[in-house]
Amino acid sequence: MNIVQLKKLQYEEVAKCTRCGFCLPNCPTYAVRRNEASTPRGRNAITRAVIEGRLELSADLAEAIFTCLGCGACTKACFPAVNTKDLVFSDRSCLTEVHANPKIFEKLSEALNEYHNISEDDNEDRAEWQEYLKDVPGEFLEKDHADIVYFVGCVASFFPMAQKIPADFATIMYHAGLDFTILGGDEWCCGFPLIGAGMPEKVTELKNHNVEKLKSVGAKKAVFSCPSCLHTWKHLYDTDIELLHASQLLRDLVSQNKLDLKPLELKVTYHDPCDLGRNTGVFEEPREVIKSIPGIELVELPNNRNMSVCCGGGGNVEMVAPDLSAAIAQRKIEEILSTGANTVISSCQQCLRTIVTSARRQNIELNAMDLTQLVMKSLSQK
Amino acid sequence: MDIKLLHGILNPQMVSSDTATLTRFSVDGVVPEAVVCPANLSQVSEVIKLANREKWAVTPWGSGTKMEIGQVPKRLDLVLCASRLDKIIDIDVANLTVTAQAGVKLGDLQDLLGGAENRCFFPLEGDLKAQADYMCSGRDYKGVFLPLDPPFPDKATLGGIIATNSTGPKRLRYGLPRDLILGVRYVSPTGEIIGMGGKTVKNVSGYDVSKIMIGSLGTLGIIGDITLRLLPLPEQIATILVSFNELTAVTGFAKRVLNSKLLPTSLEVLNRDGYSLSASTDLKAPSGRWCVAVGIEGFSEEVKREITDLKDMAHFEKAIEMAELDSDSTIVFWKNLANCALTLPKDGETVVKFKAGFLISNFPEVLEAWTNILPDNFCALTASAGLGLACAYLVIKTDSDIEKAARLGKAFRETAENYGGSMVVEFAPATLKQKLDQWGSPHADFVLMRRIKDSLDPLNVLNPGRFLGGI
Amino acid sequence: MEIDALRQRLKEIVGEDYVLSSSVDLMLYGYDAYLEMSRPDVVVIPENTEQVSQIVRLACEEGIPVTARGSATSLSGGPVPLKGGIVIHFSRMNRILEIDTVNKRARVEPGVITLDLQTAVAKKGLQYAPDPASQKTSTMGGNVGENSGGPHCLKYGVTTNHTMGLKIVLYDGEVVDTGGKAPDRPGYDLTGLLVGSEGTLGIVTEITVRLIEQPEAIKTLLGIFETIEDASNTVSAIIAEGIVPATLEMMDRLVIKAVEESVHAGYPQDAEAVLIIELDGLKDGMERISDRIIKICLANKVREVKVAKDEAERNTLWTGRRGAFGAVSRLRPNYMVCDGTVPRTKLPEVLRKVTEIGREYNLPIGNVFHAGDGNLHPLILFDCRDEEETARVREAGTKILRLCVDAGGTISGEHGIGLEKLHEMSFIFSQDDIAAMWKLKNAFDPVGGFNPGKVLPPLAS
Numbered sequence A: 001m002n003i004v005q006l007k008k009l010q011y012e013e014v015a016k017c018t019r020c021g022f023c024l025p026n027c028p029t030y031a032v033r034r035n036e037a038s039t040p041r042g043r044n045a046i047t048r049a050v051i052e053g054r055l056e057l058s059a060d061l062a063e064a065i066f067t068c069l070g071c072g073a074c075t076k077a078c079f080p081a082v083n084t085k086d087l088v089f090s091d092r093s094c095l096t097e098v099h100a101n102p103k104i105f106e107k108l109s110e111a112l113n114e115y116h117n118i119s120e121d122d123n124e125d126r127a128e129w130q131e132y133l134k135d136v137p138g139e140f141l142e143k144d145h146a147d148i149v150y151f152v153g154c155v156a157s158f159f160p161m162a163q164k165i166p167a168d169f170a171t172i173m174y175h176a177g178l179d180f181t182i183l184g185g186d187e188w189c190c191g192f193p194l195i196g197a198g199m200p201e202k203v204t205e206l207k208n209h210n211v212e213k214l215k216s217v218g219a220k221k222a223v224f225s226c227p228s229c230l231h232t233w234k235h236l237y238d239t240d241i242e243l244l245h246a247s248q249l250l251r252d253l254v255s256q257n258k259l260d261l262k263p264l265e266l267k268v269t270y271h272d273p274c275d276l277g278r279n280t281g282v283f284e285e286p287r288e289v290i291k292s293i294p295g296i297e298l299v300e301l302p303n304n305r306n307m308s309v310c311c312g313g314g315g316n317v318e319m320v321a322p323d324l325s326a327a328i329a330q331r332k333i334e335e336i337l338s339t340g341a342n343t344v345i346s347s348c349q350q351c352l353r354t355i356v357t358s359a360r361r362q363n364i365e366l367n368a369m370d371l372t373q374l375v376m377k378s379l380s381q382k
Numbered sequence B: 001m002d003i004k005l006l007h008g009i010l011n012p013q014m015v016s017s018d019t020a021t022l023t024r025f026s027v028d029g030v031v032p033e034a035v036v037c038p039a040n041l042s043q044v045s046e047v048i049k050l051a052n053r054e055k056w057a058v059t060p061w062g063s064g065t066k067m068e069i070g071q072v073p074k075r076l077d078l079v080l081c082a083s084r085l086d087k088i089i090d091i092d093v094a095n096l097t098v099t100a101q102a103g104v105k106l107g108d109l110q111d112l113l114g115g116a117e118n119r120c121f122f123p124l125e126g127d128l129k130a131q132a133d134y135m136c137s138g139r140d141y142k143g144v145f146l147p148l149d150p151p152f153p154d155k156a157t158l159g160g161i162i163a164t165n166s167t168g169p170k171r172l173r174y175g176l177p178r179d180l181i182l183g184v185r186y187v188s189p190t191g192e193i194i195g196m197g198g199k200t201v202k203n204v205s206g207y208d209v210s211k212i213m214i215g216s217l218g219t220l221g222i223i224g225d226i227t228l229r230l231l232p233l234p235e236q237i238a239t240i241l242v243s244f245n246e247l248t249a250v251t252g253f254a255k256r257v258l259n260s261k262l263l264p265t266s267l268e269v270l271n272r273d274g275y276s277l278s279a280s281t282d283l284k285a286p287s288g289r290w291c292v293a294v295g296i297e298g299f300s301e302e303v304k305r306e307i308t309d310l311k312d313m314a315h316f317e318k319a320i321e322m323a324e325l326d327s328d329s330t331i332v333f334w335k336n337l338a339n340c341a342l343t344l345p346k347d348g349e350t351v352v353k354f355k356a357g358f359l360i361s362n363f364p365e366v367l368e369a370w371t372n373i374l375p376d377n378f379c380a381l382t383a384s385a386g387l388g389l390a391c392a393y394l395v396i397k398t399d400s401d402i403e404k405a406a407r408l409g410k411a412f413r414e415t416a417e418n419y420g421g422s423m424v425v426e427f428a429p430a431t432l433k434q435k436l437d438q439w440g441s442p443h444a445d446f447v448l449m450r451r452i453k454d455s456l457d458p459l460n461v462l463n464p465g466r467f468l469g470g471i
Numbered sequence C: 001m002e003i004d005a006l007r008q009r010l011k012e013i014v015g016e017d018y019v020l021s022s023s024v025d026l027m028l029y030g031y032d033a034y035l036e037m038s039r040p041d042v043v044v045i046p047e048n049t050e051q052v053s054q055i056v057r058l059a060c061e062e063g064i065p066v067t068a069r070g071s072a073t074s075l076s077g078g079p080v081p082l083k084g085g086i087v088i089h090f091s092r093m094n095r096i097l098e099i100d101t102v103n104k105r106a107r108v109e110p111g112v113i114t115l116d117l118q119t120a121v122a123k124k125g126l127q128y129a130p131d132p133a134s135q136k137t138s139t140m141g142g143n144v145g146e147n148s149g150g151p152h153c154l155k156y157g158v159t160t161n162h163t164m165g166l167k168i169v170l171y172d173g174e175v176v177d178t179g180g181k182a183p184d185r186p187g188y189d190l191t192g193l194l195v196g197s198e199g200t201l202g203i204v205t206e207i208t209v210r211l212i213e214q215p216e217a218i219k220t221l222l223g224i225f226e227t228i229e230d231a232s233n234t235v236s237a238i239i240a241e242g243i244v245p246a247t248l249e250m251m252d253r254l255v256i257k258a259v260e261e262s263v264h265a266g267y268p269q270d271a272e273a274v275l276i277i278e279l280d281g282l283k284d285g286m287e288r289i290s291d292r293i294i295k296i297c298l299a300n301k302v303r304e305v306k307v308a309k310d311e312a313e314r315n316t317l318w319t320g321r322r323g324a325f326g327a328v329s330r331l332r333p334n335y336m337v338c339d340g341t342v343p344r345t346k347l348p349e350v351l352r353k354v355t356e357i358g359r360e361y362n363l364p365i366g367n368v369f370h371a372g373d374g375n376l377h378p379l380i381l382f383d384c385r386d387e388e389e390t391a392r393v394r395e396a397g398t399k400i401l402r403l404c405v406d407a408g409g410t411i412s413g414e415h416g417i418g419l420e421k422l423h424e425m426s427f428i429f430s431q432d433d434i435a436a437m438w439k440l441k442n443a444f445d446p447v448g449g450f451n452p453g454k455v456l457p458p459l460a461s
């Protein structure tokens, strides 16, 4: 994107920002960095100054613009509801155009181009997580046609720490008697990382591929355990297939009494992933699922639902400023511990990965589980 | 001093230099060369400008009830008396503000305010009479008041009260002059007429200059007129007296009150001598060593509830005796307390008053320590439990007790300072003041006070040497 | 000193990471919530008083201006570094140092967010009363700088009434304490003078405030009116009745509409004005007083009085009120708030004239304000990208302030003079008055280093 396009697309939006500063306390990056460049207001001021020609589009801006988590917390705190996250992503696109973006994103884009996944693995290994499956027959996941396609996403497919999630989710769906399949090596990255990297135009190829593959299976529904994949599909893909998050599907199963949930004596808290909660509006389904497990006590985080604080894993910040991402995760852990719960549940493999990595690094004892894992745990109780 | 210069700007009857008058207006035994009573602020301004040209030292004078406050003057040429600046400029019941000149006596003002009509606000147009019927929805009492209750309310002038930051027990609920002042017009030490603030209850335009005029003892300006916040008279008032023998019970009771949701107007702890000052003849002395007086004001339901709760709390702390004063006795009781220093001394005696502020949490310790160093002869203690304030009134023999009083004062001060506070000698004969610093030692922020005084009063014309640190 | 050398010295004081000087950073530290912008030469983010003292001493030696900044939500240009120099950002000095429940005092660093203090003391059953609408983001240092007020200040007073003591860095870097936890320290009331001085007299590095008990009971009413006039008459009638509620806040139709679009606070969109009336204190008698208030509302032709049923309903009402400024920028991108204050009996008259000014200048004006205090906040809506319109807004703003002054009021009730209202200072102050304030300024800051160009207009020679 260039400045003329930026102006056309975003000037009215950014002009709504009155610099009132109400968003400051909500921004996790400001909480850590304590400077104006790490505030939503500051990022908007940069956008505006660029549009008005008061600030040159240069690498000087990259730090402020590429450290936004895209968590959207600022917009919820903002009475004119300025969409800072969207403005930041446009800025990133402009910076990319003038090659003032962090080099690591060029590599990311090349990798996606070549491997169609973010971890630079052979895409055929996407179903590696099936090793964790115990009682689901392998063929079951290789159907050519099914009602439901489970879109697994890169992180859960390739990162060992997250691979139990698809395994558990698939097992649950299998036992609930659902007709589903996965795309295996035909599933490509949804393109979400490219938006955060400021290369939205490069999503097109990935998108077209994924949509076509999904059609070929003849599915009526696609289900996602990754909120960011879901969010990308919902907002950038044009498809009339019903798009669901795992927690929504689980909630349906619970309400149809299809899950034989057994008691778990646990005190848990729930972390709303930004892309599932605030940015997609799914708050209650995961909670309903948790509460339907007998014996569980759910305590809310001080900042929950719309006010949920990002885990630090959003917006590709981890790639450009790992220290910042880790510090934000650390604050998240402190918030979790303050509830007195010994287990945190989330519905996003990326949140869990960020939280768990940070806890391990600091030797903090903290149980973290995906909602699907929690359900699986309850199902497999004697 | 050339009196003729004064005649050039004031009527002859406004200027006095006869010995009788000069003696009457002497400050701590220092006799001025002239006394002037200007009738308006322009005249005050002219006098001060003249004083600057002639390098005279000027002391402002309200009604002289508090002239003992402050060090013995370094120099004194002219006393400027506010007695003619005695007009009430505006009582605005609907806006709850009053503007009056510095020489107005608080008592006179309160009388007027208390009787002020309950004028409901009317829209600008239309038939006032017809609207009056429905605009007021039957308030069954009237009047407003200025929530200040300094000592000697009948005599003290508004200017003097402001200049000395004079307060009384009701400060617990209603705050200080600094919380009530909305505007002030004064003559600066160099003679300009300065106006700040006005009738609005909120104002952040420019510096809040009125704040440093409060308690500055006339060293930064001659106060001309003042605008203050008013409150509607409470629907009902009452006082609860509770007596105890042990100080621990006193402080236990006070703590209970302060940590409750109750909002008493005052919470005064009095020793037996202190109590005897405030009791009127028809009130028998309580049997305990200590008496706690709790003032209550508010809507009738509130007052009823507070009385019930207070009695419960007193029971809990095993009070020896309890009494409830109705509204008339309440007025008398607090008035006596406010005037107590006047009634004390007999011939050859004088009153010395020490006033300390300290941490509220150290209230028990300060009271305990003060009690232990009290002399055997008459000594009244009055202390505000919720504020961290305590006053000691000693009656001493003017000729023989000075040394002793100075020693006591030092001990009192040491206690207050040990508990995070300070002590001021509010009232004492000049002989004592020479032995006991009135204000105590200044803190590091004194550099700023000095610079303010030097900047505003470069020739040191106003009240030289009377204030903290020799200002 | 060369600018690079200055930056180096500052880095030695606060550390590499906390000295900012890229062109982006300098742009970002040139604004607040007012229109005008400037640019500092360098920004520092210190961690303690000692560092602030060293920064100020260095600035004094080098003759460089110093401007303090909290969250930069000032609406009058307070933290804008007009003459460049150093901006001290207090975002890292945000510790609550002490909550003393026995003496009912709290000691905080200036970067503490107002709401964070309120939340912390609420856990101990106490409250810090001043509640500016910006409380969730404004800092205590900024509140002291501007002497901020809020809805509950009608009953409880503004920041200055709750500030007991300050730790101040003087122009030469010296550190002194004014006031303190104990009452009645002898001497001039420096604390009182410093509160509201907008960082022009000294830099605050610690604040001691008074805490009070939380009220036993709270009752919140929403009066819905067909005309602004009826609502403002109600305000005066309530006070004249001898009732001083905790709050008396008013919003007019334009603002109600914007707020409803933003948060759905439950205000009726077709009403011309609403009043939020809150009572607090002992529960005894509250019912009768609230009935009396309802009667007064009825006498003044209220359409309906709603009573908040529970804490949640009460919160929604207040969320709407606090978000009002922000919400109107859904209608036009910018607003200018005129912070004029009048004796409250003048409200109907002044509000009517404000509407006329809006018509005269062809500008939409919304009203949301502290009616009980007579503190107006006409919000003039516009788009600052339109220069001609902006010029008209400024003119209309000045005219509204003139109007307030003519009605016996003043030009700022709580937002401060900053650089916004320097010109209008002459509406209320004579040259002598301003000269008197300059003398105070010179006593505190003889080198003129603190926040130059604010509060006091230059003296006509």
Ligand SMILES: Cc1cc2nc3c(=O)[nH]c(=O)nc-3n(C[C@H](O)[C@H](O)[C@H](O)COP(=O)(O)OP(=O)(O)OC[C@H]3O[C@@H](n4cnc5c(N)ncnc54)[C@H](O)[C@@H]3O)c2cc1C
Binding pocket: B059, B060, B061, B062, B063, B064, B065, B066, B067, B068, B069, B070, B082, B102, B103, B150, B151, B152, B155, B156, B157, B158, B159, B160, B161, B163, B164, B165, B166, B167, B168, B217, B218, B219, B221, B222, B223, B224, B341, B342, B351, B353, B355, B391, B426, B427, B463
């Ligand atoms: C025995 C005794 C005990 C007292 N105890 C207390 C007490 O416990 N607490 C308390 O708060 N007060 C106490 N007071 C003082 C009393 O409250 C004062 O009478 C009153 O508050 C001051 O008013 P005034 O008009 O008498 O002032 P004055 O006594 O006339 O003046 C007091 C000071 O104010 C200055 N001043 C007067 N008018 C002006 C003006 N217009 N502009 C500028 N400066 C002016 C004078 O120069 C002087 O320094 C006591 C007084 C006495 C005699």
Ligand SMILES: Cc1cc2nc3c(=O)[nH]c(=O)nc-3n(C[C@H](O)[C@H](O)[C@H](O)COP(=O)(O)OP(=O)(O)OC[C@H]3O[C@@H](n4cnc5c(N)ncnc54)[C@H](O)[C@@H]3O)c2cc1C
Binding pocket: A019, A020, A021, C032, C033, C067, C068, C069, C070, C071, C072, C073, C074, C075, C077, C078, C079, C090, C110, C131, C132, C133, C134, C137, C138, C139, C140, C141, C142, C143, C144, C145, C146, C147, C148, C149, C150, C151, C198, C199, C200, C202, C203, C204, C205, C325, C326, C414, C415, C451
């Ligand atoms: C939407 C909105 C609503 C608002 N509502 C209200 C309201 O209801 N009531 C109200 O009173 N105000 C209100 N304001 C104005 C503003 O929020 C207040 O003035 C607030 O106190 C400013 O705090 P801040 O931390 O943002 O200070 P800043 O804007 O950063 O600074 C304000 C002033 O204080 C000075 N300052 C800051 N820190 C220090 C320090 N440590 N030492 C010395 N000086 C310092 C600065 O130099 C500046 O002059 C509102 C503003 C907005 C945008």
Ligand code: SF4
Binding pocket: A016, A017, A018, A019, A020, A021, A022, A023, A024, A040, A041, A044, A074, A077, A078, A079, A080, A081, A082, A084, C326
């Ligand atoms: S983004 Fe919204 S909340 Fe933040 S400063 Fe701008 S208008 Fe205010």
Ligand code: SF4
Binding pocket: A026, A027, A028, A029, A039, A040, A043, A067, A068, A069, A070, A071, A072, A073, A074, A075, A084, A085
């Ligand atoms: S999207 Fe999140 S990280 Fe980005 S500016 Fe808004 S609150 Fe901060």
